[in-house]
Structure formats: structure tokens, C-alpha cells
Amino acid sequence: MAADDQPPPTGPGAEQQWLAAYDPRAYAPIAVTVDVVALTLRRGGLHVLLVERGAPPHQGCWALPGGFLRAGEEDLDEAAARELAEETGLLSASAAGATPCRLHLEQLGTYGAPERDPRMHVVSVAYLAFAPDLPDPRAGTDAAAAAWHPVSDLDLRPCGRSRAAGAPADTHGGGVDGRPGPGPVTLAFDHARILSDGLDRVRAKLEYSPLATAFLPYDFTIPDLRAVYEAVWDEKLHPGNFHRKVLSVPGFVESTGATTERGGARGGPRARTYHAGDARLLHPALLRPTRDDPAGAAGAP
Amino acid sequence: MAADDQPPPTGPGAEQQWLAAYDPRAYAPIAVTVDVVALTLRRGGLHVLLVERGAPPHQGCWALPGGFLRAGEEDLDEAAARELAEETGLLSASAAGATPCRLHLEQLGTYGAPERDPRMHVVSVAYLAFAPDLPDPRAGTDAAAAAWHPVSDLDLRPCGRSRAAGAPADTHGGGVDGRPGPGPVTLAFDHARILSDGLDRVRAKLEYSPLATAFLPYDFTIPDLRAVYEAVWDEKLHPGNFHRKVLSVPGFVESTGATTERGGARGGPRARTYHAGDARLLHPALLRPTRDDPAGAAGAP
DNA sequence: TACGTTGTGCTCAGCCCGAGAAGAACAGCA
DNA sequence: TGCTGTTCTTCTCGGGCTGAGCACAACGTA
Numbered sequence A, B: 001m002a003a004d005d006q007p008p009p010t011g012p013g014a015e016q017q018w019l020a021a022y023d024p025r026a027y028a029p030i031a032v033t034v035d036v037v038a039l040t041l042r043r044g045g046l047h048v049l050l051v052e053r054g055a056p057p058h059q060g061c062w063a064l065p066g067g068f069l070r071a072g073e074e075d076l077d078e079a080a081a082r083e084l085a086e087e088t089g090l091l092s093a094s095a096a097g098a099t100p101c102r103l104h105l106e107q108l109g110t111y112g113a114p115e116r117d118p119r120m121h122v123v124s125v126a127y128l129a130f131a132p133d134l135p136d137p138r139a140g141t142d143a144a145a146a147a148w149h150p151v152s153d154l155d156l157r158p159c160g161r162s163r164a165a166g167a168p169a170d171t172h173g174g175g176v177d178g179r180p181g182p183g184p185v186t187l188a189f190d191h192a193r194i195l196s197d198g199l200d201r202v203r204a205k206l207e208y209s210p211l212a213t214a215f216l217p218y219d220f221t222i223p224d225l226r227a228v229y230e231a232v233w234d235e236k237l238h239p240g241n242f243h244r245k246v247l248s249v250p251g252f253v254e255s256t257g258a259t260t261e262r263g264g265a266r267g268g269p270r271a272r273t274y275h276a277g278d279a280r281l282l283h284p285a286l287l288r289p290t291r292d293d294p295a296g297a298a299g300a301p
Numbered sequence C: 001t002a003c004g005t006t007g008t009g010c011t012c013a014g015c016c017c018g019a020g021a022a023g024a025a026c027a028g029c030a
Numbered sequence D: 001t002g003c004t005g006t007t008c009t010t011c012t013c014g015g016g017c018t019g020a021g022c023a024c025a026a027c028g029t030a
Helices: A014-021 A076-088 A191-208 A210-215 A222-233 A239-248 B012-022 B076-088 B191-208 B210-215 B222-233 B239-248
Strands: A031-042 A045-052 A066-068 A104-111 A122-130 A145-150 A253-259 A272-276 B031-042 B045-052 B066-068 B104-111 B122-130 B145-150 B253-259 B272-276
Touching (some): A031 A076, A031 A222, A066 A076, A076 A104, A104 B104, A122 A210, A122 B122, A191 A222, A210 A222, A222 A239, A222 A272, B031 B210, B045 B222, B076 B104, B076 B122, B210 B222, B210 B272, B222 B239
Antiparallel strands (some): A031 A045, A045 A145, A253 A272
16 A cells, blocks of 8 residues: 555544654654666676765765655656756756667666665666667766776675676676776665676566667667677677577667668677667567586566 | 556646645645555456455545555565555565465556546555465455455556457456456546556566466476466467476476376376476477467556 | 678578476375 | 266477577777
């Protein structure tokens, strides 16, 4: 139920009890925030948008962009879009048609452990956002700085789980995109876990949804699409089989009839261009190469 | 997610007026509640646990069990388990080992439209719970009554979507389990949408997770398992192929070496018994029979 | 011009899936 | 007791999908 648990008004004192049941002042306050895991692809690597905290706690640490839900004014989705625009200067929400930015926004999960924020009990609704290669953000009013970070530079182990269990650290650590990187970056609060859940969700969702097209501009090529899958899954895919599979899934991509202006950077013929089809589910799915890892950590619930 | 329901009873301004009268302080608080979509299988049909509201708004309507999150005291998961035990009398939480009730509890999503509760802005974290055939609940202190309802008796269309679009109403309406049923039951607040999302999630999750075993007691047979899939998907499955598939997925079920005491109710040989294996993901997945419905409404995010 | 690279299409063997059927075991009934 | 209908379990067969490899052409670069 929503705000309820109304005891049946029977007997004396029941009225007070009933009022307390939906009088928020009778309870200790709870803050509701909305955090966004914004992912994009830059130079072939997966990047996440982070802001540097300008105030304690965790001052100077990097955190997911987010902020308080405005009571009585907005829905959760609206708050997520607003925070993304506000704190980073990216994309003009959805209204004024500045950049017709194709942005995918979906709810990831809600985190409400009492001790996750030392100040008070904060319930955070996390959102997941994907967008094509975006420019560098400008810091909003709340954050000291905002920047895209390669996810391979971040320390995602929540507590005791080492990253080496999932993937060797040496294939990931530091500077996949060329930059040396100042070593693993730790995230504030429980944002490492939120980001980890978001990455699991993305990796799982590429299999059965046409979500990968959200990382690409409107027109793209099949090799472009393959690059998205390879970057997110961190696995090389068979070009021929991938090509055949994508074209065989109805509604995944639609041909534009055109090709690219030039060939690839290192040679090769021009590729045909496509744009996203109208399918919302991939039938059949584009299954990830069978990894025999018995650790079945499902990202998608 | 567009959660637009229950417009204010008398015009848009009435809500603000009511809120202002109810809470004279300008500080606009947000309440956080936890609602539970508890599903079980009774007499071969999918049932959901509902409580009858004893106070306005929506007095007399049925709603999902739930209540306020206790600030500073509990995590969201704990609150969901507590509400389920508290409001219905089912299962002794997890502590005192009364019934070793195998209960699956997972977060479904969060709903926070400002107008979803006319009293104030309420953010509800919805949970999904599956359990084997459970006894009739006893009403807790808060709810007037609690009962299992066949999901086929409920009116799940949120606003304009008719159920006939998804499945013919005549195959669902009224009394699949034998009872005639007093017609479609409407749910309070936006709980019809929450329940609908929960059903989509369950249907999708049966494909790639061993979740179906959560609907069954510890020992079960392959036909028992098939009955779960058939009830949730509302489709007949090929007994031979289902048998082969289940046994071929590693870690799905483990043989106990025993068989049932008697044959089926209408004859047939004794079936071998199994219990759930240790797999947390089904590899390969148990795909639903290809439904050519182009309406790709994905339940799992 | 030569060469390495890459997009696109093809072939082939193996696996999985849907459909059907057969055999055996069981409950209910005459 | 015998018969009939039902159901569990296993098997077979054809089609489709998948992974792997290869061929050819187009392209950039040396």
C-alpha cells in the first residue's frame, strides 16, 4: 500500500494512533535521493559520469551524480533527468529541443540501508542512463567537478570481493583508453555497489534488448554495434556471425541504403549504415559467448 | 514509468489545499513505504496476497500489503520481510525457526509519482515474494482483512489498456480455481500497475532463473515444476521436451533417488522426486514458447 | 603497386528444439 | 480381476540456430 496501515478506528486513543499512522512528523525523517549511473562509450571504452564531492561526508571523493527528490513536484524519472542535466550541464532535459539527444533512462534499483549515509537515513533510487559519445560535462552548482571516468579505473569491490575473481586486474587496471590513470578510484557511500549493479544490468540487458543502439548515434554500422557489445562485454566477437545474427533478428536494425563515406581507419571497405529498428525485445536473443564461470551473478533482477 | 492514476478527487487544486490544511508547515516531507507483491500457487492458479483497506483513501478496496519504512532502523529488505509477516501473520520473518519457509524476496521497483497518494508524496519500494502454497493469512493489526486472490480475478489495466489486448478476458475472467468470483477486483492507488509489473517480472524470470522451485516444497517432481511454468505462463508445455530440458540444465534440479508414494490423481506412474540445485542462473535458458505478439512489453528491466 | 586490414557473405558440422510416439506404471471402475 | 484412460519417462527425427573457418572484394597506407 502507499501511505497507509491505518488501524481500524475502534476504541479510545485509536484516533491518535490513526493520525500518527499517516503523519510523517510522527516518524524520524527519511530523505529520498535520486542517483544516476550515466554510461557512455568514449574511445572504445565504457565510461561513467562522476562528480567530485564538494562537501563532507566523503569530501573530495567521486560519487554518482544525484540529488534530493523534490517533494510533491516530480516523479522519480523526472528527478533523474533533472539531476543529470542539472549537475552536469549535459542534455537539455527533454523539453527545449536543443540537442535531440537519444537518451535511455531506466530505473536500476533502490538502496536504503540505514547506515549508508552517516548523516541520516537516506533512500536512494538509482537510475541507469545510456547515451552516445557525450562531450565533457561542466560542473553544476552542487558538484565541485564532473568528469567521465573509465570504469576500468574504478575500484568496484564493495567490501571483501576482489576484482581478480571476476576478471584479471591486469587486463583492466589503468588506462585502457590510453591515459595512464592515477590508480583505482574509490567511490563515496555505497556507490561502488550501485555502479557494479548497473554494469551487471547493462551486460545482461544487451543480450535481449536493442539497448546497444542507445550508445550509438542515429546512423551506425554493424561493426559500430559490434564494438559496443565488445566494449561492454569485454569480449571479442566473431564478425561474420555477429553480422548474420544482427540482421536475422527482426526489428533490431533497419538499413538506410547508404554506406559510410570512407573505409575503416586501418583500411577495409566501406560499411553499410543502419539505424535502430522498432523492436523492443530481441527475438531470438543475442547470447553472450558461453562463459563457464560458475559464478552466476545476475545483474538483471 | 508513467504512474498516473487516481487524480485528486476534486480538481487539481484540492490536493494542495488538503495538504496545506493537513500539514501546516511549509516543509514538504516525503514518506517511504515498502509494498510487497506476494505470489503463491493454490489449486493450480497464481494467487496474490491482498489486504482490505480499513480507512480512506480507497477504504474498502484491496491493496498490496505494506507500510512505512522505519527510519534509521531497518534496510529495505528487512522492512519488506517485516511487513509481510506483520500484516498477514504469515511466516515468522526469518529468525525463530517456526516454519522453515523457503521464501524468495527481491526488489521489484520504486514508484514515486507525486499524486499517487492523495494525502502526500509517497515513494513506495515494491518487493516481489514467492512462496510455496501458503495457508490463509490472518489479518494483522493494521489491515481489516487479508486474503489470497486469484490474479485472474483482478482488473490489472492501469488506465486505458484493456486486458483483452494481452489475453482474452473470457479465458481469465472469474473463477479459474473453481470459485465463481464476484467479478474483477480493482486495486487501490497504483497497485494494479505494481502488480502488473510484478507479474511481468515473474514470467520473464522463469526463463533464465530457477525461481520456479520457490513455488514448490523442498521435494517436488518434474510435473510439479511443469505445473508452475504452465500456471505462470498460462500455456501448456510439451511434457517430454520439458522433462528433457530441465534435466539437461546443469544445477537446476538434483535427483533424490526416490519417487512419489502414489501415482497421479488421475492415474499414471509414480514420478521421481527432485529438489532445487545450486544453480542461480539457467544455462541455457528455458525459453517460453515463441509468442508472435509483437507487443514487446518487457517485465524485467 | 603491394600489402595488410576489414566488411560482407558463404559453407559445414554440431547442438538444441519442437513434435510425435512408444512403453510402462498407476487409479478408477465394472 | 480385468479393462480403460491417464500420465511419467524415454526415444527418434527433421528443422533451425550457432560457432568456426574461409573467400572475396574494397579500402588505407607504405
